[in-house]
Amino acid sequence: ITVSQNHRTGFHFQPPKNWINDPNGPMYYNGIYHLFYQYNPKGAVWGNIEWAHSVSTDLINWSPVEPAIYPSEKFDINGCWSGSATILPGNKPVILYTGVDQSNRQVQNAAIPKNLADPYLKEWIKPSYNPVILPDKDINASSFRDPTTAWQGPDGQWRVVIGSKTGKEGTAILYKSKDFIHWEKAQHYLHSSKETGMWECPDIYPVSGGGRRDGLDTLVVGKGVKHVFKVSLDDTKLDYYTIGQYQHDTDQYVPDRESVDNKAGLRYDHGKFYASKTFYDAGKKRRVLWGWMNESDTVPNDIAKGWAGLQSIPRMVWLDKNERQLVQWPVDEVESLRDRKVKLFNKVLVKGEPLQIKGLTAEQADVDVEFEIESLEKAEAFDPSWTDPQILCSHKGVEVEGVIGPFGLKVLASKGLEEYTAIFFRVFKAKQDHVVLMCSDQSRSSKELDIDKTTYGGFVDVNMVDRRISLRSLIDHSVVESFGGGGRTCITTRVYPTMDVEDQANLYVFNKGSETVKISKLKAWSMKKAEIA
Numbered sequence: 001i002t003v004s005q006n007h008r009t010g011f012h013f014q015p016p017k018n019w020i021n022d023p024n025g026p027m028y029y030n031g032i033y034h035l036f037y038q039y040n041p042k043g044a045v046w047g048n049i050e051w052a053h054s055v056s057t058d059l060i061n062w063s064p065v066e067p068a069i070y071p072s073e074k075f076d077i078n079g080c081w082s083g084s085a086t087i088l089p090g091n092k093p094v095i096l097y098t099g100v101d102q103s104n105r106q107v108q109n110a111a112i113p114k115n116l117a118d119p120y121l122k123e124w125i126k127p128s129y130n131p132v133i134l135p136d137k138d139i140n141a142s143s144f145r146d147p148t149t150a151w152q153g154p155d156g157q158w159r160v161v162i163g164s165k166t167g168k169e170g171t172a173i174l175y176k177s178k179d180f181i182h183w184e185k186a187q188h189y190l191h192s193s194k195e196t197g198m199w200e201c202p203d204i205y206p207v208s209g210g211g212r213r214d215g216l217d218t219l220v221v222g223k224g225v226k227h228v229f230k231v232s233l234d235d236t237k238l239d240y241y242t243i244g245q246y247q248h249d250t251d252q253y254v255p256d257r258e259s260v261d262n263k264a265g266l267r268y269d270h271g272k273f274y275a276s277k278t279f280y281d282a283g284k285k286r287r288v289l290w291g292w293m294n295e296s297d298t299v300p301n302d303i304a305k306g307w308a309g310l311q312s313i314p315r316m317v318w319l320d321k322n323e324r325q326l327v328q329w330p331v332d333e334v335e336s337l338r339d340r341k342v343k344l345f346n347k348v349l350v351k352g353e354p355l356q357i358k359g360l361t362a363e364q365a366d367v368d369v370e371f372e373i374e375s376l377e378k379a380e381a382f383d384p385s386w387t388d389p390q391i392l393c394s395h396k397g398v399e400v401e402g403v404i405g406p407f408g409l410k411v412l413a414s415k416g417l418e419e420y421t422a423i424f425f426r427v428f429k430a431k432q433d434h435v436v437l438m439c440s441d442q443s444r445s446s447k448e449l450d451i452d453k454t455t456y457g458g459f460v461d462v463n464m465v466d467r468r469i470s471l472r473s474l475i476d477h478s479v480v481e482s483f484g485g486g487g488r489t490c491i492t493t494r495v496y497p498t499m500d501v502e503d504q505a506n507l508y509v510f511n512k513g514s515e516t517v518k519i520s521k522l523k524a525w526s527m528k529k530a531e532i533a
């Protein structure tokens, strides 16, 4: 197979070659951001997993350093799988990760920096007291992995959670330790949910109430503070989270009654975004989220290209003012890559005539647009049986005309619009108020036949009183990360247009609904290449 390399990204994190998956142990330490990630040094498919390591001062430009943790001991000889970093008192980082041991059991190990004076913490050592946690007789040794960042209770003991399952029940197994070396299983789970299957990469953290964006460090409890618990579902490869409350005295997490606790629950992202993890950025006092964006291309194509997998642009996360869901926004630092700028105000979109936005590198761009709908009067009725937004988006794809919408962006488009990816909204009228649907339709994204072109969708929890809705898309060759309604609904998609390098990508804004929609403002930038060696 011959493949082109113009699907490589310009500002999304990816190493020069080979397979990557989960972000691991992200942390901010002495002014440096560390990103570790699951990496196969030998090829573009999953296997031989070690922790590759890159460092940064701005979360956007990265320098690779040597692999931090790789199979070398009995307790991790078959793979160094996911885990998290904790910064212990005295400013001492420690990593807990899953090792696949010589009998293929999943065990939990510790690793510590060899030299704390090295600003990049290049070398990590595995103390001889490893493994620190072994699966006991009640735990399935092949479903026991991905330790969280640990936290200290008021009794001074450390707590950590490990993802697992019992039958079909997803479980978050809690362990306690006085010294971070000897760990004991607690009497009960931190949390569990029937029928979800294996919980990979659990994450738990506090968020401020009242719409405040300031992040909170590991598991503080207090007035006005809520908690987020996220899991990655192995069976369906999707991340969902609940909003709830963690209590120190019971050591349990309880989701709010209205927060759905299964795969129909809240999503960070309705597209390709998995095994995500947050960390507290003590430098900028914010909580930052990373996610792995898998390929939609075929395995033979991945192998021919020699690489597979990306990391998302890090996203700041905070609790929405309504306290029902999170809001996400690309970290401000990504804006340092903004280059040539295009602006447009108060432009009416004529139905069926896509408007081309010229003057930027549309294959490597940041687009921020706000739409204004003239009137919501004639909005189509929302059928309450439409509970699954992804299915609704698949039935009402970009070509299906409506009343209010579809309107939005056509990105990574060929000149004649033979190929494009459409990110758009539709607005419906429900009993009380309006329902906003956001879709990402990949069905025309590429002439290639065998790739995954699943349509994605999510509802956007915004109120439409001002008849305005915003959409921001980070477009980067084979990835489009879209943030609808100010970051209330996010969809990431991987697409592989076949246009060659000479025929560069184009960007359009469109409206295929019968109601008039105006671009109240549009700002779009060519994006510079980030330094990611």
Ligand code: DQQ
Pocket: 021, 022, 038, 049, 081, 082, 083, 098, 145, 146, 200, 201, 232, 275
């Ligand atoms: N990936 C890791 C596991 C984790 C899974 C192995 C999630 O630790 O459960 O590469 O993608």
